[in-house]
Amino acid sequence: MKARVHVMLKNGVLDPQGKAVENALDSLGFGGVQDVRQGKVIELTLDETDAETARTNVAQMCEKLLANTVIENYAIEIES
Amino acid sequence: MKTAVIVFPGSNCDRDAQVALRHSFGGEPVMVWHGDADMPAVDLIVVPGGFSYGDYLRSGAMAANSPIMREIVKRANAGVPVLGICNGFQILTESGLLPGALMRNADLKFVCRDVWLRVERNDTIFANRYVSNSAIRIPIAHHDGNYFADPDTLKMLQGENRIAFRYCTEDGSLSDEANPNGSIDHIAGIYNEKLNVLGMMPHPERLMDPALGGTDGLPMFEGLVEALAA
Numbered sequence: 001m002k003a004r005v006h007v008m009l010k011n012g013v014l015d016p017q018g019k020a021v022e023n024a025l026d027s028l029g030f031g032g033v034q035d036v037r038q039g040k041v042i043e044l045t046l047d048e049t050d051a052e053t054a055r056t057n058v059a060q061m062c063e064k065l066l067a068n069t070v071i072e073n074y075a076i077e078i079e080s
Numbered sequence: 081m082k083t084a085v086i087v088f089p090g091s092n093c094d095r096d097a098q099v100a101l102r103h104s105f106g107g108e109p110v111m112v113w114h115g116d117a118d119m120p121a122v123d124l125i126v127v128p129g130g131f132s133y134g135d136y137l138r139s140g141a142m143a144a145n146s147p148i149m150r151e152i153v154k155r156a157n158a159g160v161p162v163l164g165i166c167n168g169f170q171i172l173t174e175s176g177l178l179p180g181a182l183m184r185n186a187d188l189k190f191v192c193r194d195v196w197l198r199v200e201r202n203d204t205i206f207a208n209r210y211v212s213n214s215a216i217r218i219p220i221a222h223h224d225g226n227y228f229a230d231p232d233t234l235k236m237l238q239g240e241n242r243i244a245f246r247y248c249t250e251d252g253s254l255s256d257e258a259n260p261n262g263s264i265d266h267i268a269g270i271y272n273e274k275l276n277v278l279g280m281m282p283h284p285e286r287l288m289d290p291a292l293g294g295t296d297g298l299p300m301f302e303g304l305v306e307a308l309a310a
Contacts, residue, residue, distance in 0.1 A: 013228065014183075016184055016185070016187070016226075016262075017184060017188065020188055065137070065141065065145060066137070068138055068141065068174065070173075070179075070180060070181040070230070071181045071183060
């Protein structure tokens, strides 16, 4: 079973890298980009076969290591 | 008195810290490998600067979960003084010993130069040799030094007088120009609730000797020697 974790800076936390990407897109002539937020995707391959258990386990991994919940939110996708 | 410096893969200020401690405390500090789960009883633990684990995932995130950090958290909670410098500060926030987080510098640039710091209080074991509200010159060298805390946490730090140092101008005033990384409320260093843990981005251990261009870091270590001997 695979899990995909999306980690994003929380709303209201300044994302200077996203800002720089936004400016770069603008200077390349891509108009109309209102905002860019940059995050990361972490893919996990798990032994677990039960989707709900997998989700609970991955949530614990996020709380403990994969995300810093002071500044980041996470979202978990489970693919069976 | 015994001191310890924690060594992670990717630490690069561990030997600066070692020299600073040898210089001030006299004895030889114990160099403790991150993979060790235990260490001798010591009077001061320094978590040094560098790029532990290559800053993988987030600066300090991997180191915060290393075996030795569990022991350091235990000792810090029992009152043992812990000084986290630069990457050490990042590790202490990631481990939960200090609140908030260190984010990418606001201008995205690695910044390596001397800055001025305002000493916010001097009634601590770390700052007793400094004068409150005076400005001291200390080097910084980091990419992720932009201190962030949510509004409630910031209010708590301010209310409990737990801000140790703020970035300032040479005359001690606060301005955005004097803030090298975008840190909220100009914060360069903070204490834990019991004041036995200090995390700071600037490097006092790098300015201990006139031959290195200044001595404003020396009073921190001399003050620790005096406070811990008492």
